[in-house]
Amino acid sequence: MWDNSKSLLLTTWWMRIAMVVWCILGIAVPTLFFMQQIPFDILILFCLLFAPILLAFYGLHKMLSNIQQGLIFSVKNTASLRLVSWACFFAAIFLLIAAFKWPVLIFASGVIGFLGLFVRVIKNMLSEAIAIKEENDFTI
């Protein structure tokens, strides 16, 4: 029977697979550049995107491990969401700059920027929820 813990496990594994794929790309893209298979500007764009995306993965993975430990209404999750949203904003800015060379990237920039905004709204909602829960816990 499908339940919350199995869903959480599936999400964790998807996250791990995505992180591993991103790390493999982190090795593959510079290698392809040195083999003269990809141009220098793509390498630069990839290097600029690598850190924010990896940070976003780290934040999401940390949040998932907090959920597994039963830490739902925790400031640690707020901090993770803040990290993810800033990572998305930085990635969106880098893609926006790259859109001057490859105009199609403006759509990717828009999507990632919107995602950053969405995560930020969720972070603000979680902060309020934590405050409400704290008040409720300390109401005798």
Added chain:
Amino acid sequence: MPIVVNLDVVMAKRKMSSGELAERIGITPANLSILKNNKAKAIRFSTLEEICRALDCQPADILAYEEDE
């Protein structure tokens, strides 16, 4: 918080222990400790009613307003 709970003062006057009061008003000793140590964010009227009944006092004997420094 400028609202201070003077529960320990009233309890001392009535010579009542925390465990006994917690049992009488039907809350856990941990929650009573939160209340006594001014860590509580709010107090239900039903809890206040039980405290007043158990200690034979008025809400003003338990709660006080003190300006923050």
